[in-house]
Amino acid sequence: MQPIPTDRPVVWGDDEPHESEVAVARASRADFEQRWGPPHFRDVEGDGLGPTDYWGWRADCGFQFFVFYLQVTDDFHVMTSEEELSHALAHLDWWRDEVVWRANPGAPPLTDGWAVYRQDDTGHRHDVCVMTSRGHAECLARRMEARAHKQWYAVEQRGTPPMRQSRPRQGWAVIRQDEHGNRAEVAVFRTERRARELAAAYDSEPRHKQAYFVEPVSPPNP
Known part of the structure; x- marks a missing residue:
């Protein structure tokens, strides 16, 4: 993943997701920085919450997302759309117990888009998520399959695709x-x-x- 440059004000303004954070994770700050480097941006005030450190990336698949760390609570907050949360966590290599809260965990999946599904060696299938971007869905499927054991991941279209030339x-x-x-x-x-x-x-x-x-x-x- 390539860090989003911080030398243009638009990066931390118009390009920043307007949604609230969609997940909170607890992980070692030292381990996080060893893997991903020092913060890309620091806000001393943090909107009244105290010092806040930001990281922002653009992955090879084109996906862009942000993570910020609150010193006062010692946790990380993931900023992206709800449909892209699994994608962001996969890029961060957070697969186990790091996530302690996520937005709307019981919300129904999208009915139109690209479904990432898992199939085991007995033929049983289970949807992981549905995303609007096929490229992002394929990226997530590849990253999840790389860690899978006796199961594989694939992408298929759901709903009615938009009419376009x-x-x-x-x-x-x-x-x-x-x-x-x-x-x-x-x-x-x-x-x-x-x-x-x-x-x-x-x-x-x-x-x-x-x-x-x-x-x-x-x-x-x-």
């Missing part, structure tokens, strides 16, 4: 296939080389009865 997809798709012949598209790249690099990286890891291969993406027939 778009160019046919072109490039090379990385395809995953399980022992039952079920196929899922992992990612699409403009070049065959990039696609084969990702497929080789997945194949080099110990997986449970899955194979990865590359095939060209053909535009739909007119």
Whole structure:
């Protein structure tokens, strides 16, 4: 992840999420700084809450989010939209008991968008979340699968997609296939080389009865 530059006022103004924080996490400040470096910005007053340190990142998938640390409560607050919370936590490598509060944990998922779902080796499926951005959903699925044991993650569209004119997809798709012949598209790249690099990286890891291969993406027939 690349830190969001702090040399332009707009970064900590218009680009900052307008939603309230969507999660609170408790983790070692020393370990956090060892992993992610010193704060990118510091507010001494902290809107009356005392010294507040901020980090902001833009991930390779284009996702942008913020974390701030309150000294008075010794905890971290994640700022993003509710639908992107799992995505932010995955990039932070917070998977276990770090999160002590999250906004609206029982809220129903989106009905339109891209669902990240988990499937185990018995074929049982479970939705993790539904997101409006396909690229962000695919990024989350890849990061979660990298930590999975005898289960895999994929993305599928839900609801009615918006009507829009778009160019046919072109490039090379990385395809995953399980022992039952079920196929899922992992990612699409403009070049065959990039696609084969990702497929080789997945194949080099110990997986449970899955194979990865590359095939060209053909535009739909007119």
